[in-house]
Amino acid sequence: MHSLVQLVFPNLRPISGFLSQLPLAIMQIFYLARINIATEDASTRHVFEFCRQFARLGHQVTLFVPDLGKRGELEGVQFVHVPVILKNSGVTFFSFYLSLFFVLSWHCLQSQPDILYTRLQSMEWMATILKSIFRFKYVVEVNGLAPVEMKINAVSKGWIVFISLMERIIYKLSDQVVVPSVLIRDYLFKNYGLNKDSVLVVSNGANPEFSRPMDKTECRKQLKLPLNGNYLVFVGSLKQWHGIDRLIPLMPTLVEKIPNLHLLIVGDGEKKNDMKRRIDEICMSRNIILAGRIPFEQVHVYINAGDICLAPYFEEGLNETGISPLKIFEYMACGRPIISNPVGGLDTLFSQHKIGVMVNSMDPLDWEKPIIELLGDPEKMKTLGDNGYRAVQTDYSWEAICKKIEIDLEQLVCSK
Numbered sequence: 001m002h003s004l005v006q007l008v009f010p011n012l013r014p015i016s017g018f019l020s021q022l023p024l025a026i027m028q029i030f031y032l033a034r035i036n037i038a039t040e041d042a043s044t045r046h047v048f049e050f051c052r053q054f055a056r057l058g059h060q061v062t063l064f065v066p067d068l069g070k071r072g073e074l075e076g077v078q079f080v081h082v083p084v085i086l087k088n089s090g091v092t093f094f095s096f097y098l099s100l101f102f103v104l105s106w107h108c109l110q111s112q113p114d115i116l117y118t119r120l121q122s123m124e125w126m127a128t129i130l131k132s133i134f135r136f137k138y139v140v141e142v143n144g145l146a147p148v149e150m151k152i153n154a155v156s157k158g159w160i161v162f163i164s165l166m167e168r169i170i171y172k173l174s175d176q177v178v179v180p181s182v183l184i185r186d187y188l189f190k191n192y193g194l195n196k197d198s199v200l201v202v203s204n205g206a207n208p209e210f211s212r213p214m215d216k217t218e219c220r221k222q223l224k225l226p227l228n229g230n231y232l233v234f235v236g237s238l239k240q241w242h243g244i245d246r247l248i249p250l251m252p253t254l255v256e257k258i259p260n261l262h263l264l265i266v267g268d269g270e271k272k273n274d275m276k277r278r279i280d281e282i283c284m285s286r287n288i289i290l291a292g293r294i295p296f297e298q299v300h301v302y303i304n305a306g307d308i309c310l311a312p313y314f315e316e317g318l319n320e321t322g323i324s325p326l327k328i329f330e331y332m333a334c335g336r337p338i339i340s341n342p343v344g345g346l347d348t349l350f351s352q353h354k355i356g357v358m359v360n361s362m363d364p365l366d367w368e369k370p371i372i373e374l375l376g377d378p379e380k381m382k383t384l385g386d387n388g389y390r391a392v393q394t395d396y397s398w399e400a401i402c403k404k405i406e407i408d409l410e411q412l413v414c415s416k
Contacts, residue, residue, distance in 0.1 A: 027059045030113040034096050034121050038070040040296040042326045051077045053402035066096045100127040108134045114413045122166035137412045139176040145321040152317045176412055180204045181345050183322025200408050204324040205396040211300045211333035219305040229260030230375050233306030236327045238269030243312035245271050246364040251284050266302045268293040303334040311340035314362050318344040329396050332388030337381045355388035
């Protein structure tokens with residue numbers, strides 16, 4: 001019987017458990033991502049983890065990215081580098097999807113995809129409209145709400161209306177939407193009228209193969225940091241809604257009360273030059289270290305060099321969008337306690353798994369007391385860190401998360 005099934009359905013694979021005798025189809029997945037694979041930022045890590053895990057699950061994954069020079073390599077994943085008119089320019093945004101229409105058409109003719117999966121970009125409909133010809137299932141992953149982020153960055157109302165219109169077209173075309181938070185889901189219900197059955201809520205996560213606990217002293221030696229003292233660590237892009245810049249004025253007071261306290265900031269972005277200027281103004285260049293952008297394979301070394309990890313958010317608008325930051329899960333995977341504020345649904349994660357301390361205030365000055373108290377309680381720090389590590393092992397590994405998405409995608413394909 002098994003050989004007959006394999007003969008009739010050559011692309012079927014077995015699954016384990018009580019359904020192990022039933023076949024499960026291998027999916028052909030095309031993933032469209034307007035990312036710069038040379039940057040190794042959170043967006044790139046997210047895309048790579050999805051592709052890596054789905055390839056390991058036995059699916060055929062092809063990743064379409066802009067051709068910005070660097071060639072991608074990921075075991076089990078085929079890369080297609082889509083030509084763009086200009087590199088490092090706003091024109092790249094438009095030209096990627098214009099070129100993608102033709103590149104995607106060619107690849108669909110060569111190998112019909114079951115799923116076209118994207119990270120939402122407002123112009124992607126220029127390529128995904130090919131769904132009407134090739135009849136693939138179109139799945140959109142929404143990790144943030146562009147209209148809300150544009151409002152935070154004081155973008156003109158005209159642009160916000162235009163982007164909202166483009167996204168409305170995308171949602172109309174899509175068969176399924178994947179979001180990392182209930183707040184994003186509810187926003188899409190309210191503002192775009194999405195069907196509740198068409199939205200899947202799945203958290204972001206971390207890869208325990210890369211993000212894992214390490215000896216604190218050895219990490220400091222490796223990074224050539226002073227071995228003594230306490231370290232607060234922040235990892236992430238230095239953008240408007242990432243509030244690490246607003247904690248810088250707090251450091252002189254903290255250093256006065258906790259000698260040899262350091263703030264280690266890992267990342268790059270629009271706020272970096274302003275932060276450097278402010279650090280110099282308050283004479284904190286010895287205590288605040290701007291490590292800049294570093295390769296992803298070294299991020300866990302910086303996290304493990306710290307005592308407490310920080311995830312500050314001071315934009316009220318984030319309560320509308322919901323957030324599921326990769327940094328939180330990477331902190332957890334490394335077994336480090338976290339201090340954050342209850343913005344964008346983070347309070348639910350913290351209360352469920354007891355992974356850190358919530359500062360119930362949007363005033364940066366109110367972070368002083370929680371930092372001092374947690375640094376003074378090593379036992380509590382260890383307990384919180386251990387809780388986070390266990391949560392990633394059981395619920396928030398990329399493997400576990402992609403298996404949840406896999407079930408949804410397989411049901412979608414079967415509904416053809």
